[in-house]
Ligand code: CTP
């Protein structure tokens with residue numbers, strides 16, 4: 708779609724976007740995290756708002772924040788917080804784009820006081836976090852369109868297709884941390900868009916342009932949200 712045609716093509720849409728890492732607390736001063744910066748999800752939020760959508764951005768801890776109007780940002784720290792905020796907003800959304808790097812596990816308990824150094828080693832017990840994408844996929848209503856991301860270091864297309872099916876997604880964005888200039892922390896990304904039928908490969912380009920390529924795949928005539 709040419710730039711002029713994109714200006715209002717998302718008018719009336721309400722798009723839920725998760726972005727950034729999560730921080731899973733160990734004690735009052737420490738957490739387990741990951742290298743996500745939220746750039747791709749922020750670019751998606753900015754691009755969607757510029758095209759007329761009303762955006763609910765649920766953003767994990769990052770110093771970055773979106774520019775422009777039409778974006779309602781909810782800041783969260785942990786996967787459990789992101790899960791709660793996303794599930795609460797999903798029924799009102801026409802589309803969901805799940806860009807966040809959600810921790811798969813969290814410490815079983817959060818120590819109330821700073822953990823003191825004692826023996827030679829320390830073993831942490833971790834428990835599974837809820838899968839936000841899978842739950843939104845399960846609760847998806849007719850007309851809602853759900854997009855996920857996959858970051859794979861091997862068997863990319865095969866693993867991404869598995870996630871697409873398991874989580875009830877309509878589209879999955881595959882990016883590889885092995886491509887120079889792509890994924891975490893970079894201003895550019897190189898993606899493949901995968902749905903049930905086909906794989907479309909894109910060049911390495913700025914994340915804002917990648918965002919527009921993804922948004923171009925949202926269905927043109929959504930059923931209005933309930
Ligand atoms: N995701 C999510 N909630 C989780 C884990 C993942 O919403 N607890 C979403 C991510 O935002 C992404 C998609 O699911 O859109 C795939 O994430 P990924 O970590 O690649 O998939 P996992 O199912 O966690 O598989 P893996 O074992 O490869 O980490």
Ligand code: CA
Pocket residue numbers: 809810811
């Ligand atoms: Ca994961």
